[in-house]
Amino acid sequence: NAGVTQTPKFRVLKTGQSMTLLCAQDMNHEYMYWYRQDPGMGLRLIHYSVGEGTTAKGEVPDGYNVSRLKKQNFLLGLESAAPSQTSVYFCASSYSAGRFTGELFFGEGSRLTVL
Amino acid sequence: AQSVTQLGSHVSVSEGALVLLRCNYSSSVPPYLFWYVQYPNQGLQLLLKYTSAATLVKGINGFEAEFKKSETSFHLTKPSAHMSDAAEYFCAVLNAGNMLTFGGGTRLMVKP
Numbered sequence: 362n363a364g365v366t367q368t369p370k371f372r373v374l375k376t377g378q379s380m381t382l383l384c385a386q387d388m389n390h391e392y393m394y395w396y397r398q399d400p401g402m403g404l405r406l407i408h409y410s411v412g413e414g415t416t417a418k419g420e421v422p423d424g425y426n427v428s429r430l431k432k433q434n435f436l437l438g439l440e441s442a443a444p445s446q447t448s449v450y451f452c453a454s455s456y457s458a459g460r461f462t463g464e465l466f467f468g469e470g471s472r473l474t475v476l
Numbered sequence: 477a478q479s480v481t482q483l484g485s486h487v488s489v490s491e492g493a494l495v496l497l498r499c500n501y502s503s504s505v506p507p508y509l510f511w512y513v514q515y516p517n518q519g520l521q522l523l524l525k526y527t528s529a530a531t532l533v534k535g536i537n538g539f540e541a542e543f544k545k546s547e548t549s550f551h552l553t554k555p556s557a558h559m560s561d562a563a564e565y566f567c568a569v570l571n572a573g574n575m576l577t578f579g580g581g582t583r584l585m586v587k588p
Contacts, residue, residue: 409575
């Protein structure tokens with residue numbers, strides 16, 4: 362009963378390095394999201410996808426890229442990491458518009474530190 | 477876009493005391509509102525939701541929230557706090573495209 366799985370769970374990067382966070386869901390959800398969580402700021406949407414092969418920008422997309430080549434996977438990439446990207450990243454998934462209930466299913470988070 | 481504001485980033489109560497976490501929304505149309513809970517080192521999970529049916533909504537673990545249009549509020553309450561309720565709580569509102577916008581969060585601490 363995996364639900365939403367994020368890898369890696371922890372990562373330390375140096376400024377300028379690149380990395381990819383992987384999110385996998387086994388619930389056949391159409392929608393997938395990447396959020397970042399910072400103290401006092403709640404969760405802010407970075408990018409989202411409404412289906413395989415589609416992506417869209419959220420509230421704070423700068424410095425990030427995403428891809429959804431397979432329905433079950435949603436990748437978040439940092440091409441050149443900056444200290445401002447130190448955060449906890451959450452992936453989530455949900456049903457599509459016709460079946461959407463407002464419930465997002467979250468992974469356990471990936472803690473990224475950029476030195 | 478609609479937004480929510482959570483008053484108080486930290487709330488501390490004694491075990492057995494009333495829990496009250498505040499959320500106010502800004503919306504020109506009837507909103508869909510949600511409360512999510514995040515336990516330590518975990519992702520968020522849905523606690524309850526308001527979708528314009530009943531104004532008093534009951535959720536999991538004894539929590540409930542009341543939608544008050546006149547006050548633009550959707551406060552979360554629980555009559556008697558338990559140690560296991562210690563967590564961070566997020567209010568959220570549904571925006572266009574089925575996107576949730578979250579408040580800043582309130583960390584609930586429960587003292588023995």
